[in-house]
Amino acid sequence: MMSSPVSVAASTSTPTFPAEPLVCDILVAGAGAAGLSVAIGLAKSGFSVICVGSTQTHPNGRTVALFEGSLRYYKALGLWPALRAHSAPLKEIRIIDATGARMPINAISFASREIGLPAFGENIENTPLVETLAGIARDLPNLRLHETLLKDIDFQSDRVEVILADGTGVTAKLIVAADGRASLARRKAGIGARTWPYPQVALTAFLDHERPHRFISTEYHTRFGPCTLVPLPPLDMHPHRSSLVWLMSEEQAKRRASLDNVLLAAEIEDQIQGSLGHLSLEEPRGFFPMSGMKVSRLTGHRIALLGEAAHVFPPLAAQGLNLSLRDSASLIECLEDARAAGHDIGAARVLASYARVRRSDIDLRTDGIDVLNRSLLSDFLPIDFLRGAGLAAFAAIGPLRRAIMREGVLPHGHLPRLMRQPVDAVTNSSCP
Numbered sequence: 235m236m237s238s239p240v241s242v243a244a245s246t247s248t249p250t251f252p253a254e255p256l257v258c259d260i261l262v263a264g265a266g267a268a269g270l271s272v273a274i275g276l277a278k279s280g281f282s283v284i285c286v287g288s289t290q291t292h293p294n295g296r297t298v299a300l301f302e303g304s305l306r307y308y309k310a311l312g313l314w315p316a317l318r319a320h321s322a323p324l325k326e327i328r329i330i331d332a333t334g335a336r337m338p339i340n341a342i343s344f345a346s347r348e349i350g351l352p353a354f355g356e357n358i359e360n361t362p363l364v365e366t367l368a369g370i371a372r373d374l375p376n377l378r379l380h381e382t383l384l385k386d387i388d389f390q391s392d393r394v395e396v397i398l399a400d401g402t403g404v405t406a407k408l409i410v411a412a413d414g415r416a417s418l419a420r421r422k423a424g425i426g427a428r429t430w431p432y433p434q435v436a437l438t439a440f441l442d443h444e445r446p447h448r449f450i451s452t453e454y455h456t457r458f459g460p461c462t463l464v465p466l467p468p469l470d471m472h473p474h475r476s477s478l479v480w481l482m483s484e485e486q487a488k489r490r491a492s493l494d495n496v497l498l499a500a501e502i503e504d505q506i507q508g509s510l511g512h513l514s515l516e517e518p519r520g521f522f523p524m525s526g527m528k529v530s531r532l533t534g535h536r537i538a539l540l541g542e543a544a545h546v547f548p549p550l551a552a553q554g555l556n557l558s559l560r561d562s563a564s565l566i567e568c569l570e571d572a573r574a575a576g577h578d579i580g581a582a583r584v585l586a587s588y589a590r591v592r593r594s595d596i597d598l599r600t601d602g603i604d605v606l607n608r609s610l611l612s613d614f615l616p617i618d619f620l621r622g623a624g625l626a627a628f629a630a631i632g633p634l635r636r637a638i639m640r641e642g643v644l645p646h647g648h649l650p651r652l653m654r655q656p657v658d659a660v661t662n663s664s665c666p
């Protein structure tokens with residue numbers, strides 16, 4: 235069932251609120267990967283949606299590795315055919331201890347075929363991901379992409395009244411905050427957030443290399459965090475490409491930011507032990523200071539948080555957007571169920587059901603990544619020992635090994651409807 239398209243309503247009583255606001259079921263604040271993904275999912279489910287935010291992407295050498303659940307989400311919504319040309323499958327993950335620990339662990343490999351999958355997931359560049367989603371969003375009849383920022387929100391008992399930066403007014407039954415880590419919508423709703431810094435910066439870049447990646451993602455664990463190579467698809471005359479996410483200290487980042495591409499490529503080649511042969515850097519590169527964030531609540535009066543408005547952690551184990559798409563799939567399911575039962579989609583008990591299904595997954599990922607990251611940063615012998623023993627146990631004990639792999643690509647517990655259908659698109663990947 236499809237709600238009526240976005241329309242113009244009668245004037246409201248709020249003096250500062252525009253006299254002729256746009257009306258929709260749901261306003262999504264934020265037009266990044268998380269905001270666009272949830273907006274498209276909600277619109278395809280039949281809600282009338284306005285998504286506000288800038289779709290401008292700033293190329294920065296960043297990719298996202300999307301695992302089974304995320305691929306199921308995009309496939310179920312019919313979005314994967316448009317995205318797959320920009321992606322490369324991840325068939326194996328290797329961990330190499332480059333910490334210089336007193337008890338180093340042997341290299342560990344995990345292969346997707348061990349858990350019956352042709353690949354753990356697909357690695358896709360951020361810019362085409364957001365641009366493709368924005369293009370799809372523009373074409374959906376009951377989704378309006380309004381490319382301006384949200385400025386103010388007034389939470390009324392039966393609706394939210396939103397003012398955009400260009401003066402447009404919008405009324406909605408619910409606001410979905412996907413406006414990133416500094417979320418204005420979250421602050422306007424009075425939802426607290428605790429943030430903390432890590433003494434690390436992530437350097438991101440795309441690399442051309444001499445030897446093929448063979449669809450293997452390799453993580454070199456250093457004392458400053460992992461240096462990770464993830465397969466990319468070929469581009470024009472460049473058959474062998476990978477993306478780099480290299481966590482390093484703030485001083486190292488400052489020094490490496492001043493290096494030219496040739497000198498930086500030599501340092502990367504050295505860090506990855508020449509495993510891909512000679513390499514060169516594509517433009518541009520990015521530097522991202524690392525931090526973490528937890529929110530006091532996932533919902534408030536007529537508002538639900540998702541994506542980086544709800545959780546932030548460093549890019550270890552490639553979990554950020556994967557977690558956000560699980561937020562999206564769960565929220566869509568809660569709202570569909572509420573609509574089917576004839577309930578108000580912005581009602582407190584509807585939003586409580588979303589918070590209930592998402593809280594433990596979010597806490598588990600945020601805390602797990604915090605522990606893993608801090609264990610790498612510490613050279614305290616007992617912590618080194620525990621990290622080494624833990625990784626060795628994962629590698630050696632078959633059932634534990636498979637359980638960890640499955641948990642990484644498709645977490646246990648409640649699976650929202652949009653993620654229940656297994657993916658076959660990975661098998662038919664466009665990559666050689």
Ligand SMILES: Cc1cc2nc3c(=O)[nH]c(=O)nc-3n(C[C@H](O)[C@H](O)[C@H](O)COP(=O)(O)OP(=O)(O)OC[C@H]3O[C@@H](n4cnc5c(N)ncnc54)[C@H](O)[C@@H]3O)c2cc1C
Binds near residue numbers: 265296413479541549
């Ligand atoms: C180096 C690095 C590597 C990563 N690798 C992976 C990976 O491999 N796999 C993975 O799953 N995740 C990964 N992540 C995490 C992933 O990139 C993020 O989780 C994801 O991009 C966040 O998307 P988002 O839409 O929540 O936030 P953002 O991308 O920050 O989008 C928020 C949007 O809201 C908009 N906005 C802000 N204020 C307003 C306002 N007032 N009104 C309207 N709009 C507003 C912004 O303009 C922006 O477009 C990585 C992150 C980093 C830094």
